[in-house]
Amino acid sequence: MGNYFGGIEAGGTKFVCAVGSGPDEIIAEARFQTTTPMETIRKVVTFFKSYMEDLGISAIGIGSFGPLDLQPSSTTYGSITKTTKPGWSNTDIAGELKKALGLPVAIDTDVNAAAFGERCWGAAKGLSDFIYLTIGTGVGGGAMSNGKLVHGLVHPEMGHIPLPHDLSLDPFPGVCPFHNDCFEGLASGPAVNRRWDAPGEKLAPDHPAWALEAHYIAYALTNYICTLSPQRIILGGGVMEQDHLFPVIRQLVQKQLNGYIQAAAILDEIDAYIVPPALGKQAGVLGAIGLAQALLQGD
Amino acid sequence: MGNYFGGIEAGGTKFVCAVGSGPDEIIAEARFQTTTPMETIRKVVTFFKSYMEDLGISAIGIGSFGPLDLQPSSTTYGSITKTTKPGWSNTDIAGELKKALGLPVAIDTDVNAAAFGERCWGAAKGLSDFIYLTIGTGVGGGAMSNGKLVHGLVHPEMGHIPLPHDLSLDPFPGVCPFHNDCFEGLASGPAVNRRWDAPGEKLAPDHPAWALEAHYIAYALTNYICTLSPQRIILGGGVMEQDHLFPVIRQLVQKQLNGYIQAAAILDEIDAYIVPPALGKQAGVLGAIGLAQALLQGD
Numbered sequence: 001m002g003n004y005f006g007g008i009e010a011g012g013t014k015f016v017c018a019v020g021s022g023p024d025e026i027i028a029e030a031r032f033q034t035t036t037p038m039e040t041i042r043k044v045v046t047f048f049k050s051y052m053e054d055l056g057i058s059a060i061g062i063g064s065f066g067p068l069d070l071q072p073s074s075t076t077y078g079s080i081t082k083t084t085k086p087g088w089s090n091t092d093i094a095g096e097l098k099k100a101l102g103l104p105v106a107i108d109t110d111v112n113a114a115a116f117g118e119r120c121w122g123a124a125k126g127l128s129d130f131i132y133l134t135i136g137t138g139v140g141g142g143a144m145s146n147g148k149l150v151h152g153l154v155h156p157e158m159g160h161i162p163l164p165h166d167l168s169l170d171p172f173p174g175v176c177p178f179h180n181d182c183f184e185g186l187a188s189g190p191a192v193n194r195r196w197d198a199p200g201e202k203l204a205p206d207h208p209a210w211a212l213e214a215h216y217i218a219y220a221l222t223n224y225i226c227t228l229s230p231q232r233i234i235l236g237g238g239v240m241e242q243d244h245l246f247p248v249i250r251q252l253v254q255k256q257l258n259g260y261i262q263a264a265a266i267l268d269e270i271d272a273y274i275v276p277p278a279l280g281k282q283a284g285v286l287g288a289i290g291l292a293q294a295l296l297q298g299d
Numbered sequence: 300m301g302n303y304f305g306g307i308e309a310g311g312t313k314f315v316c317a318v319g320s321g322p323d324e325i326i327a328e329a330r331f332q333t334t335t336p337m338e339t340i341r342k343v344v345t346f347f348k349s350y351m352e353d354l355g356i357s358a359i360g361i362g363s364f365g366p367l368d369l370q371p372s373s374t375t376y377g378s379i380t381k382t383t384k385p386g387w388s389n390t391d392i393a394g395e396l397k398k399a400l401g402l403p404v405a406i407d408t409d410v411n412a413a414a415f416g417e418r419c420w421g422a423a424k425g426l427s428d429f430i431y432l433t434i435g436t437g438v439g440g441g442a443m444s445n446g447k448l449v450h451g452l453v454h455p456e457m458g459h460i461p462l463p464h465d466l467s468l469d470p471f472p473g474v475c476p477f478h479n480d481c482f483e484g485l486a487s488g489p490a491v492n493r494r495w496d497a498p499g500e501k502l503a504p505d506h507p508a509w510a511l512e513a514h515y516i517a518y519a520l521t522n523y524i525c526t527l528s529p530q531r532i533i534l535g536g537g538v539m540e541q542d543h544l545f546p547v548i549r550q551l552v553q554k555q556l557n558g559y560i561q562a563a564a565i566l567d568e569i570d571a572y573i574v575p576p577a578l579g580k581q582a583g584v585l586g587a588i589g590l591a592q593a594l595l596q597g598d
């Protein structure tokens with residue numbers, strides 16, 4: 001009793017729930033379509049309740065789509081705020097689960113949860129400062145600085161940084177509804193799809209789409225490296241399943257930084273500096289379990 | 300006895316040294332040209348020794364030009380590493396002062412020290428997450444996340460982020476010897492000077508130089524906001540003495556973010572979000588005193 005935790009990866013399309021203590025011990029897992037908040041949360045509650053009686057669950061962790069209110073002093077702490085997902089604005093997801101399950105609940109962004117999962121059991125083990133970036137339908141980033149997940153004013157929105165965009169090289173205007181050609185607007189899965197009129201999965205590794213994709217990703221990483229000075233960068237998400245991108249991105253980051261950051265990790269060991277997630281698609285739900293554990297440990 | 304600290308703002312041109320406990324109590328201050336490491340450090344030691352006997356000094360703080368080795372586990376911790384400043388590469392500035400004065404020594408980058416000064420007594424009082432940016436001969440940034448100064452792999456080099464650069468609008472190639480048209484390359488004091496063939500001080504507030512300057516600064520801030528989610532951004536340095544830039548930068552940051560970050564601080568209270576330093580040019584040396592205090596308090 002008491003060694004199990006509930007983890008929820010709350011996405012705009014589906015919720016992944018798991019009971020366990022880490023990657024080597026997942027007792028149960030379930031997926032639900034994201035429908036209305038009431039229906040979705042009810043399914044989550046039913047799932048965890050069925051395991052609480054037999055196994056005991058000590059706490060729940062949530063890695064959620066956002067934007068989220070993560071200001072501990074706020075009256076709406078733990079809520080999804082104003083979201084484009086219909087029906088979900090102002091949903092007190094952490095509060096509802098806490099009330100229904102009677103358990104302590106930790107909540108963070110989906111990407112911060114995935115970052116935390118990689119920190120506990122994956123590619124960022126033992127690091128105090130790193131970035132987890134997911135490049136797929138959208139582009140999101142979670143970051144840890146001095147051993148703590150970065151929140152600040154709201155939480156990072158790393159996908160929306162402005163980047164150099166040479167229109168003579170790439171006249172595509174970008175797909176971000178807010179910023180057109182921010183990083184997400186130029187390099188997300190939908191951007192690739194719209195620019196080349198075909199989904200990324202259908203484009204061969206030697207298609208010019210990928211050289212351009214690596215170019216934008218490298219610019220973004222160069223930005224993050226200069227701003228946050230991470231000890232490692234983990235690149236996940238659907239687009240990064242194109243693993244031929246990694247060596248090209250690494251080389252371009254070195255070229256763009258041009259020796260300015262005097263660190264062996266970048267100059268000599270970049271293969272271990274820009275890496276795929278070790279937990280793959282499980283990073284989110286495992287990270288949520290990690291957040292639940294950390295909550296009880298007072299981290 | 301024991302309430303006084305020594306602060307050193309170690310710059311590439313001059314060293315500013317002060318003895319005191321904070322902005323309301325500076326007992327003595329001195330400035331030395333930065334010549335050779337041996338001569339400069341000797342002057343610093345002589346200055347502090349003369350006050351140690353009468354007043355007592357509990358610890359020394361240094362905010363130094365860099366790059367610095369700030370990895371606590373490193374054998375060269377506290378050293379200036381490979382610098383373009385002749386004669387100063389591999390200078391163990393913290394170690395030399397510790398040995399000569401027999402006092403605990405704290406060291407951080409010049410911009411992190413200035414950030415810390417603003418946190419202790421200035422425009423970032425009480426904040427856990429903020430950025431201090433200086434835009435002058437170079438562009439440098441210090442950052443705090445979760446109440447701790449950001450170091451990570453090395454330390455931030457915020458001046459060197461790549462930015463959108465529309466060559467049809469601004470054909471100037473940039474002055475950064477490493478990256479040409481990174482933020483520093485496009486917007487530092489020397490960039491303004493070279494682009495317009497006149498130093499910024501000579502350009503009237505309605506000169507087109509300033510609209511362009513605000514444009515690049517706003518892009519950089521939008522980047523930092525998306526990556527670090529600061530609760531406030533402090534803009535100092537020689538270029539920001541052009542205080543007509545502030546309202547233009549604030550407006551452009553709002554325009555570039557386009558309502559995406561749902562935070563009152565940005566949407567409604569941006570005058571208090573992007574601000575000048577409260578400590579002005581004293582931020583660096585006061586921050587060094589703050590670092591010395593924090594060292595003894597175990598922060």
